[in-house]
Amino acid sequence: MKDTVILAYSGGLDTSVLIKWLQEENDVDVVTFTMELGQNSDLEKVSEKAQALGVKKHYSVDGTKEFITKYVFPAIKANALYEGKYPMATALGRPLIAKKLVEIAKKENAIAVAHGCTGKGNDQVRFDVTVKALAPDLKVMAPVREWGMCREAEIKYAKEKGIAIPHLADPYSIDQNIWGRSIECGPLENADQEPLEEIYTLTTSPENAPDKPEYVTISFEAGVPVALNGKKMDPVKLIEQLNEIAGKHGVGRVDHIEDRLVGIKSREIYESPAAEVLIEAHKDLEKMILTRHELEFKKMVDEKWTWMVYTGLWIDPLREALEVFVDKTQERVCGDVKMKLYKGRCWSAGRSSPMSLYDKNLATYEVETSFNQAYAEGFIELWGLPTKVANVLKEKVKKEK
């Protein structure tokens, strides 16, 4: 009997070639696994394709809801934007796929799991670290890291093995789920050139977006979105609808240079309409509810959380420990944020919360207020004291020279 290997299978060229490669070069039975994370893949078709390539068994799992509640929600609570820009759709999806790979490997008594990542990216790290942490005895195979085939060689191999070649002309590497779409490679590697409009599928170009702004009200409870325009909604539906609305206004496009964990700077394009709106709205609401001290400290925690997830350390205890802090702050984060969407941008146009620390009576420029302005003078005296002392000394030293 042959050994079994579980392959994370997308139905694309790389992973299709991998099926044949593993069967022939490693002489193993291949069991494929495809996970739906809200990218609307045709699971039926992917399954047929895998079967046609002679796999022993194929698994499809819809993990969209789990992805949102266990991976995306913590990211919203932590305002997770890697290097200030990337909502991490891909980075958040990988550890969940890896976890399922391990589950199937155990069920099938497999000796290894395999994925189609190259040796130059972050995804290999996310898969490998998660699998090794969950199942230290399981081997991780990443043939693409070793085989040294360029795209042309791969296509030649595919032809020889009778593998249908999808989108032959498509030069891009794309990963998509409900939290966003990551686009790399091909002409995008010319960092000085604007991407062609053809690469975008979730967002209208700002130029072609409606000339009238649209408002969308997001209601939060315990730091996560629960309703859209006053309508309570299942999280999957909420994010789907918001992707639609914000995408129509061209919101959520990112074009930036990113520092990969492996030391490479890469040019990355993202489309994450719902993510951009939700994180912006959440940040705005937090500023109304959390104290200045909480906000200042949480920023560091958020950044560390984001770094852990980006660099493949989802499974590390520190990520969980940071979340305990974040969750504590989120207990009070509830209320409504009215977001304005217009020509590729979104911003908050109003917010309210029963837990608001904003006190109009204190903030007002009117004279009738409970804020005692007479205290200000003494406060400033003490606040500026160290600065004053330091400067007086500086002048004195200068004169003595």
Ligand code: ARG
């Ligand atoms: N640079 C992003 C990340 O590391 C996106 C990766 C996209 N992956 C892909 N196979 N195209 O999370």
